[in-house]
Amino acid sequence: MSTVLKSSTEEAAAGSPTNASRPKRGLGQRLSRLNIPGGLGGWIWLAIIILPIYYVVITSLKTQAGYFGQNPLAVPTSPTLENYQLVLEKDFATYFMNSAIVTLGSVIPTVLISFMASFAIVRGSGRFLKLVNGMFLMGLAIPLQATIIPIYLMIIRLNLYDSLLALMLPSIAFAIPLTVLILSNFIRDVPNELFESMRLDGCSEWQTMWRLALPLTRPAIVTVAIYNGLHVWNGFLLPLVLTQSPGLRVLPLGLWTFQGEFSVNIPAVLASVMLSTLPILVLYVIGRRQLLAGLTAGFSK
């Protein structure tokens, strides 16, 4: 009995540093614990994920001659950055700036107004708020891309066609339902005692929202900002439909047109794929823990 209990407490401690004591148990026991099919599947999936990425990275560093002459999966014998140079000369900076403006210009308003709405939905009451909440929840189930034609019409009528603002306005609207949902879930977790003590200190709801709810909801704010940021940064349909000028292209669209122009120069096309992903990749490397923890918490609460 005592051994059973002991093993169960050890199991509970999984993930903590006491794990180190595990290898003292029998080899057979350890092997049975290794979850061989799981590990094998994990490695196979890793290969499926990594191979295309590896291919893109190495090919983008090859010369045309290297691309045609070498084994496609071999590391380039004389790696070159000239493809990157070519792409950078092709207005990449403009596309990058456009993407950055549209992303920041969508994400900041989205998070701000969704946070206010979430606070009201959690802390407030009344039929109006119920209705608003219900509407946002419905928004989750509707493929909002289906509204692109009326949006196109509206943007033309508002004289906003072929402007970056035209991309931001619908992006904000499309992001609201999920953002409100995640943020209100987090605000709901703030203990009522805290709200009450703010009240006793004479704070208005407005002050409570910014001084109490906002700091406590910060992890969720980060989550939704990242999630929406990725979506807008990688968005394709809205820029395709709502803009026209080459000077207003965002990265995914620039990538697509570039592919058309340079379809014979695959290393250059893949260098542009790399360049469009690099900013996000850098952010991922810096903020990986935050990003994954945030996304996990945001979607599994």
Place this chain on the structure above:
Amino acid sequence: MSNAVSTAPRAAARRSESRDAGQRKAALAWLTLPALFFFVVFAVIPLAGVLILSFTSWDGIGAIGAAGMDNWFSVFADPVLYNALGLTFLIMIVSWLVQTPISLLLGVFTAGSQRYRAALAVLYFLPLLLSSAAVAIAFKALLDPNFGLATGLGLPFLAQDWLGVPHLALGLVIFVIAWQFVPFHTLIYQGGVRQIPKSLYEAAQIDGAGTVKQFFHITLPQLKYTIITSSTLMVVGSLTYFDLIFVLTGGGPGNSTRILALDMYLRGFRANLMGPASVIAVILVIIGLALALFLQRLGGKDKQGSQLEGL
């Protein structure tokens, strides 16, 4: 004792609060107005707009004219619609069948604590960062029969005309969708698994249940709502795999990968037939709503509210 003392003023505050609490709480409603404005103007009105536009004729530039039921009749008489409908459901179902087991198992696997799993997971989630356009372009290069993966791996059976043969293109689309979206759903499942109380596994272990038994009797039932959340996002999301398919195949060869969303775009913005395209959009909305409601039902009617919260 100290407890009673400290709650006394709170109780008093609560009493005085209750008088105007309702009013005060309803007054918070104005905080939703900015979000409401954007959502109504750029989502709700367009939603109504798309229904109205489905009864009009418009080439995207000129005047909008009334068309009555013409668009509806013409779209439903068009075999392209049934092809697109069939493809949409086919891709949706096969994608679900492919992605759900993989993401579920990977989620369970990466939720474990060994360090090597954490290292694997760093790489697993890379596709989350890539845009659909980038993914599609990368796979096009990768599939080149002479300079792509087939030659690189020395696997001649990979050297096919993937984008030129209808059923190959369709299979490829499903594969690339899985490549791009499995990581996201893995993340959802990983989070779900981590929230399962450890005590359940301890109890099972005391009862002598093995790993497989634990998976089917604890993990799977406990993940019920995670599965529904993930499936809802996956199924509703599959109506909008537009970007990827548009760049990868453009709907071809022929119409073999022309799903509804793509059909809508091609009719509206390529053929300049906004009316018929709006009909397709209305169909998309109806399917999306029906699927979401159906999936919520699966979660149990009484659980509907909390399920949506769990998304």
